[in-house]
Amino acid sequence: MSTIHPFSEQLVSWYEKNARDLPWRQTNDPYLIWLSEVILQQTRVAQGLPYFEKFKENFPTVFDLAAAPENVLLRHWQGLGYYSRARNLQKTAKIVVEQFKGFFPKSYQELIKLPGIGPYSAAAISSFAFGEPHAVVDGNVFRILARYFGIEVDIADSKNRKIFEKLANDLLIKSQAAKFNQSIMEFGSLQCSPSPNCDGCPIKIGCFAFLNGKVNSLPVKTNKVKILSRFFNYFVIEKNNKILVKKRANKDIWEGLYEFYLIETESVLSLQEILLNDKKIAFFANFTNELPAPKPHQLSHQKIYSKAFHVQIPDNFEFELGGEYEWKSAIELEELGKPVLIGNLITDNFQLPVFNS
DNA sequence: AATACGGGGAA
DNA sequence: TTCCCAGTATT
Numbered sequence: 275m276s277t278i279h280p281f282s283e284q285l286v287s288w289y290e291k292n293a294r295d296l297p298w299r300q301t302n303d304p305y306l307i308w309l310s311e312v313i314l315q316q317t318r319v320a321q322g323l324p325y326f327e328k329f330k331e332n333f334p335t336v337f338d339l340a341a342a343p344e345n346v347l348l349r350h351w352q353g354l355g356y357y358s359r360a361r362n363l364q365k366t367a368k369i370v371v372e373q374f375k376g377f378f379p380k381s382y383q384e385l386i387k388l389p390g391i392g393p394y395s396a397a398a399i400s401s402f403a404f405g406e407p408h409a410v411v412d413g414n415v416f417r418i419l420a421r422y423f424g425i426e427v428d429i430a431d432s433k434n435r436k437i438f439e440k441l442a443n444d445l446l447i448k449s450q451a452a453k454f455n456q457s458i459m460e461f462g463s464l465q466c467s468p469s470p471n472c473d474g475c476p477i478k479i480g481c482f483a484f485l486n487g488k489v490n491s492l493p494v495k496t497n498k499v500k501i502l503s504r505f506f507n508y509f510v511i512e513k514n515n516k517i518l519v520k521k522r523a524n525k526d527i528w529e530g531l532y533e534f535y536l537i538e539t540e541s542v543l544s545l546q547e548i549l550l551n552d553k554k555i556a557f558f559a560n561f562t563n564e565l566p567a568p569k570p571h572q573l574s575h576q577k578i579y580s581k582a583f584h585v586q587i588p589d590n591f592e593f594e595l596g597g598e599y600e601w602k603s604a605i606e607l608e609e610l611g612k613p614v615l616i617g618n619l620i621t622d623n624f625q626l627p628v629f630n631s
Numbered sequence: 632a633a634t635a636c637g638g639g640g641a642a
Numbered sequence: 643t644t645c646c647c648a649g650t651a652t653t
Contacts (some may be wrong), residue, residue: 312650321639321647355637358651392650413647432632459648468646469642497645499634527636575635614638634653642645 277612280424282445282454284477289457292464294319297326299456304378304403305336308366311395311402312359318461325354336376340367348530348611356528357611380404393439401451407425409442410455411435414462421466424437424482429493506580507548508536508619509555509562514588516601519610527573532610534582534619535599542579554595561586565623571615582619 293299296319298310309329313322328350333339339347344364351360366388370378373532379385386396393411400406409415416429419438427434447454465471470489478484483492511518511534519532535555537548545564549556562585571578587593602610607620 311648316636316647316649317638318640318647335646353638355639356649358636359649362650390650394649398648410648413646414648424635455648495646529636573635573637575637632653635651636649638647640645640647642643 276444276448278447279445281477281480281518282447285457285461286447286450286453287474288465289453291462293456294464297323297330298402302403304399306330306401307545308378308391308395308399309339309363311398312363312390313354315359316356317354317397321354325351336370336378339364340371344530345626347610349609352531352611352617353614357528359390361530366391366483378403380406382406382408392477392552393435398455405451407443407446407448407451408437409446409451410440410459411439412462413460414459414466415442417468417493418458418462418466419488420599421470422477422481423485424486424488424492426492426494428496430498432497434476493577502576504576504578504628505539505542506578506615507537507539507543508533508580508582508616509537509585510565510582510619510623511555511585511587511593513591513593513601515590516603517607518595518599519602519607520599528613530611531613531616532607533613533616534596540629542581545583558585558587558593561588565619568615568619568622571613578615580615582623584623 303569310322310326313325313329329339332350337344342364344361347364348357348362351357354360361543369388370376370402378544380389380400380403382396382400385391385399386393391399397408397420400408401410416438419425419441420429421443425437425441427437429438442458445454464474471485472478472489475481475484483489518535520535522528522531522533537552539548545559549559555562562583565582565584568580571580611619
């Protein structure tokens with residue numbers, strides 16, 4: 275039998291004294307474990323927590339989730355970001371219902387085939403729900419292992435992932451896979467955080483980074499994300515107490531979410547300049563007034579500079595756009611999944627007559 | 632192997 | 643501002 279590394283023992287010991295009481299730790303239900311893991315992908319516990327409670331309440335079983343309209347799911351996901359998670363959530367729910375009679379597969383190899391479940395989530399679900407011996411490797415694990423064992427390779431380079439996976443699996447206490455995985459992530463979150471609490475650290479005496487003054491330089495992570503600037507001009511077109519909206523298409527941000535009539539430009543333009551290139555609503559320039567500009571909206575790979583206009587078209591005027599546009603009342607609009615930028619735009623201009631109905 | 636994909640909290 | 647969070651899918 276493999277021996278247990280002192281590091282692992284100390285981690286679990288620390289966890290038993292310091293673990294937070296989180297709702298997904300109070301269940302063995304693979305559905306709830308899976309739901310929590312997807313919600314928590316690249317998402318802080320504090321941000322994901324209310325979403326987990328809401329989804330658990332609204333979709334108590336995988337059958338409920340599989341049966342929900344995608345729009346409803348996206349509306350509930352609103353504000354959490356990375357919306358492909360919500361779409362993949364339903365794809366997987368349907369597969370589990372239709373191919374597995376509602377039972378999640380138990381093995382890492384089967385789980386990782388499901389949409390939205392990658393190496394981390396497959397390890398997490400298989401260990402938390404089924405006790406399978408697979409070590410999780412998330413941002414916490416990269417950080418702890420790099421610091422404690424002095425691994426100075428670039429964690430942004432995907433070819434280095436297997437170094438950490440091998441080490442994590444060597445350290446894994448196979449008879450207590452779930453607890454070990456919880457322990458290492460909790461330790462990374464509370465103790466060995468990006469700016470760590472080394473003073474109170476119970477294992478600093480064995481930590482390479484602590485002993486060598488490299489706590490602040492490990493893990494090594496190159497960051498080369500380039501931010502694209504985009505300029506969105508939104509027109510809240512109102513007629514007969516309804517608003518024109520459109521569902522965003524594939525291959526771009528906010529896929530599947532709803533927004534107002536959009537004219538994207540290459541730079542910041544005035545209303546007159548924007549309308550110069552638009553045949554559809556230019557006629558209504560006299561019925562258009564500018565709303566306070568939203569703050570620049572920062573995404574992981576894009577920065578959205580936006581302007582917003584309200585177009586009040588008289589009821590007796592003829593005006594229609596193509597089939598992909600839909601007229602929605604304020605009530606209906608509330609039920610649609612929208613980007614935070616759009617949600618803020620609505621909230622900030624709540625005085626609009628249509629939103630008071 | 633690189634890049635796209637949200638939003639927010641902490642330093 | 644910058645970093646980065648219980649990462650995954652696509653190219």
